[in-house]
Amino acid sequence: MxxxxxxxxxxxxxxxxxxxxxxxxxxxxxxxxxxxxxxxxxxxxxxxxxxxxxLGLSSASWDDLALLLEAVGAVGRAVYIPSALTEDSRPCALIPQGGEGVWGGFSGKLPAGFVVRYGPGPSGIGLRLATMGSKAVEACMEAGAVSGDLGSTLSNCLVNHLSLARRVEASSQGDSVTVVVWGSRAGAVYGGTVVEAVLGSPTASMVAALAAEALGRPVEVAGEEKERGDAARRGGGALRVSLRVV
The missing domain is CATH 1.10.287 (Helix Hairpins)
Structure with a gap:
């Protein structure tokens, strides 16, 4: 690594x-x-x-995105879409514009573009974004580090290929997935902004995008928290990311 x-x-x-x-x-x-x-x-x-x-040079781009999301009134969580469910076969994040809890899925494949329609009615419009997570998926797909196994995909991509974490563990129960990342080096390039509220932290964004790709289903970040205790400190700090498969 x-x-x-x-x-x-x-x-x-x-x-x-x-x-x-x-x-x-x-x-x-x-x-x-x-x-x-x-x-x-x-x-x-x-x-x-x-x-x-x-990280410092890239902050301007995230500042611009924060202003854009505030201007359009984005308040809901982004839904991470796998490449198999997009017309151009590229992973992305979709931000529904109808507010929190309006996501009802879509039939067919998500069209390309920035402002896209994914469902009927005024609430079926959203912003399609390329995120740190979607870029991580593309890089790992090129390296053959993405498979249908969630745990292997996260470890092969974040630990072995990108060297952005020391260790990753995943567990699932129904449509809920919990991922713990030790020693993340992703940083906090847009911490404290509306971008983080919508996309999740950079680490959570990559975890969600990789999970969506491995599972072949849309995924959103339900929550995240820093782990505490001796085990977390020995591992270089740990972040627990809760995902919801939608």
Whole structure:
């Protein structure tokens, strides 16, 4: 996983330096170990600096989306649509414009476009958006990390392919799905805005989009909360995401 490159190099470097200094008494091996350790520290620092810069630069786009959602009066939760249910075979999020609780599903496939009609009457209109979640699905589909198994899809995509989490666990009961994500690195690029209220946090957005794709059914974020306790702290922090299959 690319996200572990820096720490891995640092550990290997320290190990080589210790072996060279205390066991083999080899100055070249000690120097090599120290050099690798420094490279690991720099790699880890550089990666974090780039991530912070990209998050800062992308904030303008999320600010614009927040203004748009406020202008159109979006108050309901987004529904994440899998690629199998869209005309252009691309995953997306649909924001119903009739308010909370108006989602009644749709027949056929969701049309392409920004403002789309998915049902009869004035309440059957919504905004179709590409989100962090839908982009994560597309990237993982290209890598073959998406399957019909929810747990495998989440782990293969978020942990192995994107390196955005340390561990993911999923459980389901009926139409309710609970996903716990440990050590998420997705950040809070639009935290505290209407975007988060509609789409969920970046982590929840990716979890919901991947769940929709794996299950082949629309999914919405029912809630999310940070886990507390020693287990969560040892795992680098944990987020519990509650999903509803609709």
């Amino acid at each position: 690319s996200g572990d490159l820096g720490p891995s190099l640092a550990v290997v470097g320290v190990g080589l330096a210790v072996i060279g200094l205390l066991i083999t008494r080899s100055i070249p091996l000690t120097i090599l170990g120290a050099s690798v350790a420094v490279m690991g520290v720099l790699a880890g620092w550089g990666e974090g600096a780039v991530e912070e810069s990209l």
